[in-house]
Amino acid sequence: MTITVPIINKKGNKTKKSIELPAVFETPFRPDIIKRAVLSEQTYKRQPKGVSPLAGRMVAASSYGPGRGISRAPRFGGSRTHHASKGAFATFAVGGKVAHPPRAEKIIIEKMNRKEHDLALRSAIAAAINPDIVAARGHKIASVKTYPIVLANEVEDIKKTKDVFELLKALRLEDELKRSEKVSIRAGKGKMRGRRYRKPVGPLFVVGSMESPLAKAAENIPGVTVKTVMKLKVEDLAPGTHPGRLTLWTVDAIKSIEERWS
Numbered sequence: 001m002t003i004t005v006p007i008i009n010k011k012g013n014k015t016k017k018s019i020e021l022p023a024v025f026e027t028p029f030r031p032d033i034i035k036r037a038v039l040s041e042q043t044y045k046r047q048p049k050g051v052s053p054l055a056g057r058m059v060a061a062s063s064y065g066p067g068r069g070i071s072r073a074p075r076f077g078g079s080r081t082h083h084a085s086k087g088a089f090a091t092f093a094v095g096g097k098v099a100h101p102p103r104a105e106k107i108i109i110e111k112m113n114r115k116e117h118d119l120a121l122r123s124a125i126a127a128a129i130n131p132d133i134v135a136a137r138g139h140k141i142a143s144v145k146t147y148p149i150v151l152a153n154e155v156e157d158i159k160k161t162k163d164v165f166e167l168l169k170a171l172r173l174e175d176e177l178k179r180s181e182k183v184s185i186r187a188g189k190g191k192m193r194g195r196r197y198r199k200p201v202g203p204l205f206v207v208g209s210m211e212s213p214l215a216k217a218a219e220n221i222p223g224v225t226v227k228t229v230m231k232l233k234v235e236d237l238a239p240g241t242h243p244g245r246l247t248l249w250t251v252d253a254i255k256s257i258e259e260r261w262s
Helices: 031-043 114-127 131-136 153-157 161-170 174-181 213-217 251-260
Strands: 004-008 014-020 149-151 204-207 225-228 247-250
Touching: 031 114, 149 251, 153 213, 153 247, 153 251, 161 174, 161 213, 204 213, 204 251, 247 251
Parallel strands: 004 149, 149 247, 204 225, 204 247
Antiparallel strands: 004 014
């Protein structure tokens, strides 16, 4: 079944032209594969951490042995900086080695088969044009006239942020913009770990080239992201492993998708 969508100009009005969406947009919905792909992509952002293999071990300390009425823990013999019989090297001693330190060689990347990841990306693209899945994710699209939204290429030439605002308002996405502006304080101990605030994810523009002025004009709008088809990730379409992000496509982006998965 071919899906035909009208093309919308930068004023938010329908044009006489329409476009047929490629077969990629008919990929079956697979939330299980999408979740695995997002978690796999998130692991590539992690930074290896570890300690020096010699940390806490480069000391001239040894046990006195039995027969002295003290434990056989490694101790200093006495120097200018360390008094005699002070414990060292052992895990329970001050300045000693760590029992089970983090290892830099630990495998922290969650790998995924290439074909599986490609299926997840195609499934996330198809989910992004399903209004039921998009609405279930929390996006405010009840007042939108037509969905999915395909924009003319002239939208990529918008240079001012206020013009992007006007376009989104003309598409009746005012409620979505208000939803994206609300910043809440995270519940729990995540507030102490650099994740104090929770910011909603708003509309995603998929364009033909990141050199278009729209990429710069839309970057200061809360929740709005601009991506190209070649840089598109599963996490962009399914933030937090939840598929169905509100996505606006340009004609060049649709053509790039058709070329990529022809």
